[in-house]
Amino acid sequence: MTATTTTPVRTAVRPSPVHLLEYWWTVYKRTWRGSVITSFVSPWFYVVAMGVLLGGFVQADPATLEGAASYLAFVVPGMICAQSMQVGFGETTYPVMGMRKWVKTYEAQLATPLRVSDILIAHIVFILFRVMTTAVVFTVVLSFFDIFQRWWSAPLVIGVQVLVGLAAALPIYAYAVRAESESGFSVVFRLLMIPLTLFSGSFFPITTLPPVLEFAARLSPLWQGVNLARMASTGLWDWPVAAYNIAYLVLLAGAGYLLTVAGMRKALVP
Amino acid sequence: MSSVFSPLVRVEGRRLSAMQGAGTLIHRNFLVYRRDWVVFVTGFLEPVFYLLSIGIGVGQLIPGFEVNGHHVAYADYVAPGMLAASAMNGAIFDATFNVFFRLKYAKLYDQILATPRTVGDVARGEIGWALIRGGIYSTAFALVMLVLGMIHSWWALLAVPATLLIGYAFASVAMALTTWIRSWQDFEYITLALMPLFLFSATFFPVTRYPTWLQWVVEATPLYRGVVLCRELATGAVGWGSLVSVAYPVAMGALGTVLVRRRLERLLLT
Numbered sequence: 001m002t003a004t005t006t007t008p009v010r011t012a013v014r015p016s017p018v019h020l021l022e023y024w025w026t027v028y029k030r031t032w033r034g035s036v037i038t039s040f041v042s043p044w045f046y047v048v049a050m051g052v053l054l055g056g057f058v059q060a061d062p063a064t065l066e067g068a069a070s071y072l073a074f075v076v077p078g079m080i081c082a083q084s085m086q087v088g089f090g091e092t093t094y095p096v097m098g099m100r101k102w103v104k105t106y107e108a109q110l111a112t113p114l115r116v117s118d119i120l121i122a123h124i125v126f127i128l129f130r131v132m133t134t135a136v137v138f139t140v141v142l143s144f145f146d147i148f149q150r151w152w153s154a155p156l157v158i159g160v161q162v163l164v165g166l167a168a169a170l171p172i173y174a175y176a177v178r179a180e181s182e183s184g185f186s187v188v189f190r191l192l193m194i195p196l197t198l199f200s201g202s203f204f205p206i207t208t209l210p211p212v213l214e215f216a217a218r219l220s221p222l223w224q225g226v227n228l229a230r231m232a233s234t235g236l237w238d239w240p241v242a243a244y245n246i247a248y249l250v251l252l253a254g255a256g257y258l259l260t261v262a263g264m265r266k267a268l269v270p
Numbered sequence: 271m272s273s274v275f276s277p278l279v280r281v282e283g284r285r286l287s288a289m290q291g292a293g294t295l296i297h298r299n300f301l302v303y304r305r306d307w308v309v310f311v312t313g314f315l316e317p318v319f320y321l322l323s324i325g326i327g328v329g330q331l332i333p334g335f336e337v338n339g340h341h342v343a344y345a346d347y348v349a350p351g352m353l354a355a356s357a358m359n360g361a362i363f364d365a366t367f368n369v370f371f372r373l374k375y376a377k378l379y380d381q382i383l384a385t386p387r388t389v390g391d392v393a394r395g396e397i398g399w400a401l402i403r404g405g406i407y408s409t410a411f412a413l414v415m416l417v418l419g420m421i422h423s424w425w426a427l428l429a430v431p432a433t434l435l436i437g438y439a440f441a442s443v444a445m446a447l448t449t450w451i452r453s454w455q456d457f458e459y460i461t462l463a464l465m466p467l468f469l470f471s472a473t474f475f476p477v478t479r480y481p482t483w484l485q486w487v488v489e490a491t492p493l494y495r496g497v498v499l500c501r502e503l504a505t506g507a508v509g510w511g512s513l514v515s516v517a518y519p520v521a522m523g524a525l526g527t528v529l530v531r532r533r534l535e536r537l538l539l540t
Contacts, residue, residue, distance in 0.1 A: 034454065034455035037458040037459075037461055038461055041465075042465045046469065049470060053475055054474050056475075056479065057475055064331070183308075187309065190312040190315055191315070194319055198322070199319075199327075203323055203328050
């Protein structure tokens with residue numbers, strides 16, 4: 001009698017992130033309105049303002065613009081990578097703090113047979129979904145502009161955006177599961193996300209920077225994505241550099257994953 | 271004995287002037303930010319990053335523009351625009367996110383109104399605080415412009431007071447609009463209004479880029495007037511027409527303040 005009341009009920013279902021996808025779908029159905037303008041509308045304002053209107057005043061040849069035929073074609077791959085990075089940052093700062101400290105969603109999920117890695121992977125799938133939806137919508141519409149030079153440019157650019165989103169999201173996730181409070185997030189946005197957006201070769205070619213700053217820009221995680229997306233859209237590949245870009249992003253995402261799992265275990269599993 | 275109880279007996283509280291009444295809330299905000307000074311300090315950096323990236327970085331690809339018959343280098347053209355835009359952004363951030371949190375979650379205004387302070391004190395205090403914060407940022411940004419050699423006239427001394435007008439106009443109207451906001455998701459509407467103002471108000475390129483009817487529309491928007499005023503002051507191209515750009519934010523701010531008081535009275539005192 002006592003044994004049956006104290007032993008938790010073991011179900012035959014194996015723990016897997018799949019069980020959480022329904023949770024994330026419900027979350028998305030209830031909150032998508034809160035992200036529709038920042039993810040789908042505001043990038044267009046930037047494309048029109050910076051790419052089309054300001055771009056009309058730019059006097060530069062394709063050699064200066066890393067092979068892009070116009071400033072619009074130059075700036076668009078950069079801006080969409082920056083957008084993916086921002087989605088990655090947005091999904092892993094306040095929402096993670098909310099699940100960990102405010103709403104305690106993680107604790108609720110851990111009270112089931114789910115493991116820390118299941119919870120993390122389900123959330124990553126959701127982040128991928130968020131990056132993918134914005135990336136696909138954006139890239140499809142942009143393919144009507146004269147930006148993507150090869151038929152495989154657009155799908156490749158979407159792939160790059162996903163990689164950038166993950167490489168941005170996972171290290172920030174690792175920070176967010178360890179952060180004491182949310183007040184550091186605005187510093188992360190202002191001192192990391194905005195400088196990365198503005199100085200990673202998205203708006204102007206990094207070759208115009210002084211040599212020291214150019215070198216620094218080449219180390220920036222966002223530049224890896226911007227460079228890949230730009231090579232994908234112009235069709236002008238520099239294979240060793242592309243390999244370096246991909247390896248960098250994959251390593252960053254991988255390291256971020258491991259650090260996040262470790263951090264979550266420490267914070268959540270007694 | 272009577273001296274112990276005397277504070278309790280004076281139910282009317284200390285008689286404070288309108289200025290002192292607003293001052294108590296400003297003092298409260300100062301005490302809060304003293305603990306979060308990193309957030310305060312980094313708030314100034316965002317427009318500086320934009321200036322360096324778009325103004326100087328992209329500026330290398332753009333020959334510059336004419337302002338009232340003077341040729342102006344692109345970075346010098348963007349800098350006053352960023353000065354005005356950051357005054358708007360700062361004021362709106364304070365008057366929306368922060369005010370919403372205090373109104374709905376922290377219940378700060380309920381607490382204040384339980385004392386002898388009035389809704390007028392709350393409105394003046396919050397708008398006053400937004401102005402002080404904005405003024406500090408604007409002064410710092412103007413000094414950056416000076417160091418980078420982007421200021422060409424003594425008129426520029428009036429640029430900081432001009433940003434206070436912009437801040438006043440936007441802070442009061444934004445705070446009034448915040449009283450209608452229901453949840454964090456509604457902030458998407460604020461973003462929706464803010465992004466086009468930021469990008470299309472002649473901040474980055476002249477309105478001559480638009481068709482004539484659209485130029486008229488843009489010229490009637492509040493940030494455009496602020497950008498024009500700051501640009502005229504920084505380049506020294508001041509004329510009688512500049513007074514329009516002074517009267518506009520004053521009227522807008524006064525209207526907003528009246529609205530805030532009436533809305534707070536309805537929300538909190540009935």
